[in-house]
Amino acid sequence: MSDDGTIWPDGEALAAGVAAAGQGAVAADVAGRLAPATAEALAAAGFPSGFAPLAQGGADASFDSVTRAVAAIGEGCASAAWLASLWAYNGRFSAYLPDEGRQDIWAKGPDTRLVSSMVAAGVRAEPVDGGWSLAGRWLYVSGVEFADWALLSSAPPREGDRSVRVFAVPKDAFTHQESWSTLGMRATGSHTLVVEQAFVPEHRSFVWDDMRLGNLPEPGTTAQAAPLFAVNGLTFAAPVLGAARAALRLVGEHLGKQPSGARSAARESHRIAYARAAGEIDAAALLLARVAGTADRGRLGEDGAAVRSHRDSTLAVELLVGAVDRLFHVTGTRGQATSHGMQRIWRDVHAAGSHAALQFEAAALAFTQRLVAA
Incomplete structure (x- = not known):
């Protein structure tokens, strides 16, 4: 611990x-x-x-x-x-993956680094004897330059589409093009992965919809069997939670310095903003803890639990982005200086919060679907 x-x-x-x-x-x-x-x-x-x-x-x-x-x-x-x-x-x-595919990926040990992308662009995945012939480009592959293996979809996944497959490809079968240059989250290295032509054996592929539903090929851990969208928000929300806590710490240090001049007049409003942001960050952490706890106890199959977890993850990130906005305002012009950590956190939180898996609207519609379908 x-x-x-x-x-x-x-x-x-x-x-x-x-x-x-x-x-x-x-x-x-x-x-x-x-x-x-x-x-x-x-x-x-x-x-x-x-x-x-x-x-x-x-x-x-x-x-x-x-x-x-x-x-x-x-x-x-x-x-x-x-x-x-x-x-x-x-x-x-x-x-x-089938057992043989898992053995291939992890042959060098548990420190093997996997990257993935379901954002397929111009992919050709053709059945051939013993597997598939794969070529194409995949966007936003975070950490591709450090990858040992990549998990790549045959097409943009669609719910219930059993034709979309995910392929496991070793690093000697792909390259990357540096296409990631953004305002925030600049160091994720989310570049474009390129496969010119690769043979993927049958045992290195699975149906994407099985991952969405949590249908493992054989019994696994509770974490592995969790439906994708019930826990996917945790993947991207956890870094935002950490960044928001760092912003809170910076503003706490800022408020700890005795103000002078015009800053004195705003002292109380800044303390109030800090307190509100601290509460929002704590509330977001509690929401994410419920998502994690529900999944860890194997309760995602209970009525409404999966869509509630998706909702909670996205709502937590909305709270965190709002809290960081509030804290960024407290630091004023100082926080906007390139030498100040707040501006980097603010950029990172907004960039991360824009990820498709963290959008509240989609989660809200899924959460309320059973109401309108009744």
């Missing part, structure tokens, strides 16, 4: 990952990529093996422990937390 109460297999390695992420955050933001040493520290902390199949050295982590650990990384660097989270959750996806 780490100092922040996170139950984690190796607390010291997690602490080292937290330190590396924080120390490298400014340089990563400026360079637009994580330092290799930071990526190594995240891998050493055990994120790739968190949800990996047990037979391949998986750590049998809980959603709660992964959420807490990712948020801890996010307090230092949201981009590093994003990569750590995706490594864990992509390991979960590998459980949907």
